[in-house]
Amino acid sequence: MHIKHPKQHVFHDILTCMKNALKALSLALFACALFSLDAAAQYTSTTDMEARPVHEYNAITMIGSPYLHPDFAEGTITLSNGTIYEGVNIMYDQVRDVIVFKGKDGQVKELIEPVKEFSINYIHNNGKLHKTFRKGYTGEGVSADAFLEVLADGKTTLLKKTSKKIFDRKGYSSATIDREVQESEEYYIATGNKLTKVKKSKGSLLAAMPGKADDLQSYIKTNALNLRNDSDIIKLVEHYNSL
Structure with a gap:
């Protein structure tokens, strides 16, 4: 051995x-x-982004802003193919429904790549705001290429569309043209990617979230929700998603 x-x-x-x-x-x-x-x-430099020279608005006196926020702010862009651009200086043009960004060279351009979703962070009234916008929803006359703001996400999604239009106005016997931006807001409930347009009222919202009417009415009463306010509608949809 x-x-x-x-x-x-x-x-x-x-x-x-x-x-x-x-x-x-x-x-x-x-x-x-x-x-x-x-x-x-997944994460790519902004120098790889396909873009074209930005559309510039006429420098006539303008009341209001065509943008979500009138200054560049940090954002994240997710393309339809899954590519993500982070830390990009962007503005959201709500008249033309496009993203404008500032490249590392300082040039301002309009993004032309197919975008699935983007988020933006900015300061408004001394408060920090984080907003997310998404494409791909259809119905109620809304194009699948339209950006909708995501207010509450889940099996049921609360969405908001803010549209802006520019009107030129010339006063009587005046050579000055004033340019005014007017905006309108519409709200939607989505299940999957299908939209149902809703009004900021209890009846409209409950009809778009079926099967839990008693529970939702009790929640509205107990929490004294004012369904004219976005924040309270968000609470209602989040509660519905939790049921």
Whole structure:
């Protein structure tokens, strides 16, 4: 019978530990490589974005703004193919329903790539706002290419469409043309990607969220919700999603 020397046992154990450590390191490096490849595929520099020169509005005196926010603000853009652009300086043109961005070279351009969703962060009335806009909903005369603001997300989604139009006005016996931006708002409840237009009233909202009328009416009463306010409609839809 061959008996191993104690030193041989120690040497064998050391080799086994080294092999296991190398195997674990190899797996970790492989995982990191896959993660890096995935990240590179998803997050892309703004220099890769397809764009064209921005449409500039006439510098006539304008009352109101054609944009969601009149200054560039940090945003995240998700394309239809899954590519994500983060930390982009953007403005949302609500007259033409397009995204305008500022590249690293400082040039202002209009994004022409197919966008699925974007979010933007900005300051309004000394408060921080984060808003998300999404495409792909249809029905009620809304195009699948229209951006809708996501107010509440879930199995039932509350959406808002703010449309803006520009009107030129010339006063009597005046050579000055005043340009005014007028906006309108419409609200929708979506199940999947199908839209139902709703009014800011209890009857309209409950009809768009069937099956839980008693529970929703009780929630409205208990929490003294004012359904003329966006914030209270959001609470109602979030409660419906929790049922």
